[in-house]
Amino acid sequence: MPSVTRRYDWSDVRERLARLAAAPSADDVFGSSSHGWQLEPPLLAEELAEAETQLQVELPGDYRSFLLEAGRGGAGPAYGLFPMRRTNGRWQWEGDGATLTDLDALGQPFPHVEAFNPADDLPEPPDEADYDSVDEFDAAEDEYTEQHDAIVFKPEHSIGLLYLCHLGCALREALVVSGPARGQMWADDTADDGGFSPLRDDDGTPLDFTRWYRRWLSESETKVHP
DSSP states (O other): OOOOOOOOOOTTHHHHHHHHHHSTTGGGSTTHHHHTTOBOOOOOHHHHHHHHHHHTSOOOHHHHHHHHHTOSSBSOSTTOBOOEEEETTEEEEOSTTGGGSOGGGTTSOOOOSSOBOGGGGSOOOOOGGGOSSHHHHHHHHHHHHHHHHHHHTOGGGGTTEEEEEEEETTEEEEEEOSSTTTTBEEEEOGGGTOOEEEOBOTTSOBOBHHHHHHHHHHHHHHHHOO
């Protein structure tokens, strides 16, 4: 049987964002002062085709449709969606943490389907009481920090992840582009030694881009128009 292409409808998004922007309490929504409830213009079909050719990967369908129908970035969860832009002929995402996306490895599979934490492989940090001098303890701390960063922030952990937004304090959320969890939104909490985990709805269902974005939109409306 031929495959069925799912259709997504984003026609309501800009109107809902405009109503939120006009509300007196709009600034009460976390991160809204950063994106100002504004979406950047959508991508043209030929721009998205060029980008996917460069990246050698097809983006998940609901995110593709958002880029083409709603906007290339801007208003969204936390401090907003990283915008997709062409810089010096190269398509990429811009924002605090956007460079964590390995553009050359988006097509390589992100292998995980369950939460994992690279920090679990670390030994216990040094205890000052175990050292005879401050200098010895400081040297042990420096060595531990170097080992910690080499393990926790290893670039291979995020292959196949497209970073889309940041929550502050170096916490980010990303879309799985390749691998068995393709289409799911994941949290990268490695800055707090929390590891990587799939974002889930209240019923435990992993969030895809559509549910992730629309849940934020509905929660914003509830906060601004209780």
